[in-house]
Amino acid sequence: MRKKAVRQKKRMEKMRISDLKGKKIAVWGLGTEGVQAVRYLTAKEITDKIVLFNDTEAEKPECCRPFELICGEKIAASLDRAEVIIRSPGVSIYREELAEARRRGIVVTSVTDLCLNEFLSRPGCRVIGVSGSKGKSTSVSVLAYILRETGHKAALGGNIGRPMIELLDDDYEFVVKEFSSYQASDLTVSPQIAMFTNLYYVHTDWHRGHENYCRDKIHLIANQKPGDVYFANRRNPQLVEYTRPYAENRRWYNEAEVFHAEDGVLYWGKEKLADIRELKLSKVPTGGGKQKYVILKQDDSHMGDKYIRVLRDGFISMDMAQNILVIKTVSGMAMAVAAALDALKFSEVVGCIAGDDTIMVAVRTVEDTQILMDKIHLMIER
Numbered sequence: 001m002r003k004k005a006v007r008q009k010k011r012m013e014k015m016r017i018s019d020l021k022g023k024k025i026a027v028w029g030l031g032t033e034g035v036q037a038v039r040y041l042t043a044k045e046i047t048d049k050i051v052l053f054n055d056t057e058a059e060k061p062e063c064c065r066p067f068e069l070i071c072g073e074k075i076a077a078s079l080d081r082a083e084v085i086i087r088s089p090g091v092s093i094y095r096e097e098l099a100e101a102r103r104r105g106i107v108v109t110s111v112t113d114l115c116l117n118e119f120l121s122r123p124g125c126r127v128i129g130v131s132g133s134k135g136k137s138t139s140v141s142v143l144a145y146i147l148r149e150t151g152h153k154a155a156l157g158g159n160i161g162r163p164m165i166e167l168l169d170d171d172y173e174f175v176v177k178e179f180s181s182y183q184a185s186d187l188t189v190s191p192q193i194a195m196f197t198n199l200y201y202v203h204t205d206w207h208r209g210h211e212n213y214c215r216d217k218i219h220l221i222a223n224q225k226p227g228d229v230y231f232a233n234r235r236n237p238q239l240v241e242y243t244r245p246y247a248e249n250r251r252w253y254n255e256a257e258v259f260h261a262e263d264g265v266l267y268w269g270k271e272k273l274a275d276i277r278e279l280k281l282s283k284v285p286t287g288g289g290k291q292k293y294v295i296l297k298q299d300d301s302h303m304g305d306k307y308i309r310v311l312r313d314g315f316i317s318m319d320m321a322q323n324i325l326v327i328k329t330v331s332g333m334a335m336a337v338a339a340a341l342d343a344l345k346f347s348e349v350v351g352c353i354a355g356d357d358t359i360m361v362a363v364r365t366v367e368d369t370q371i372l373m374d375k376i377h378l379m380i381e382r
Helices: 003-010 032-043 071-080 096-103 111-120 136-149 210-221 237-242 245-249 300-316 332-345 366-379
Strands: 025-028 050-054 067-069 086-087 107-110 125-130 153-158 173-179 193-196 229-233 250-253 257-263 263-270 269-273 281-287 290-295 315-321 326-330 349-354 358-362
Touching: 025 032, 025 071, 025 153, 032 050, 032 111, 050 071, 067 071, 071 096, 086 096, 086 366, 096 107, 096 300, 107 111, 125 136, 125 210, 125 269, 136 153, 136 173, 210 237, 210 245, 210 366, 229 237, 237 245, 245 250, 300 315, 300 332, 300 366, 315 366, 326 332, 326 366, 332 349, 332 358, 358 366
Parallel strands: 025 050, 025 086, 050 067, 086 107, 125 173, 125 193, 153 173, 193 229, 229 250
Antiparallel strands: 257 263, 263 269, 281 290, 315 326, 326 358, 349 358
């Protein structure tokens, strides 16, 4: 397992966003990450030598319209149009076209790897990467919340927070990022701090089998340096097996000798740290018969549950513009959701204006807007 990971690493080249200056770039995939890459490269005048690859015909977003779109089987014949291919997460690293590109000396990278290289090059910035088959989004949200509440400048990036590429224009002490197996599979560097929640057999089509899926997940920490650290769930057999080649930086959790939870009580070894009931947490349904804990700032936890349920039932999506949060709701539920937001007494909120299916939330600062979004994400099923 170690040898295969090393061979894969040798085929890749470390590259930062700034290294793309003036280069011929192919952006493969017109999903969210691909479009963000085009928008950033052009807005920052890094390069305008861009060609678009997509597996199927698609309407080009406005920022992509100046550039040629090459689709389907024509991609293989167009590889030499690029010095660098930026693949989207949906484009499997096992595609023959990418293997051929590497044989021709074309660099294959991703937005995630470009951004990670950028952040790791900044003194004083630490990246915390979280991966696993289940529980990633909740874990990164809680970690970012704790860091902010303890006075650190922390960004929540990736699937549940802001796109990682949008964070490059600011400086942070911590960047907390959720990594899917698609994003971790070909990283050239690793976060200084990482955590694995669990490892099950999913997404096997993209990874061409169970073994590749597990190995690609664990590749998140394959390039850690001495002094870096990652935490793994000792009770997950797959993590025990697949982290074995990287034992030097590994720290276990969820075993009796270290940090673990039993019947709602948190322990460090035999020392009781906290009882969930004493923390004034409340379980909230997340769909599929599952539940998670959220912090309620209400004296009456029953009423808190009620307001969270209204928020969850009416919520569709949200987006921010500076210190304004725009929440889209089910038609006719905006007033009810706005009332629930008021009742939950978020310290970041100045006030709400609601229509039929849209709520405009005035927030104190831009940073508070992101914090508020993180809190709402913790309360609802995305």
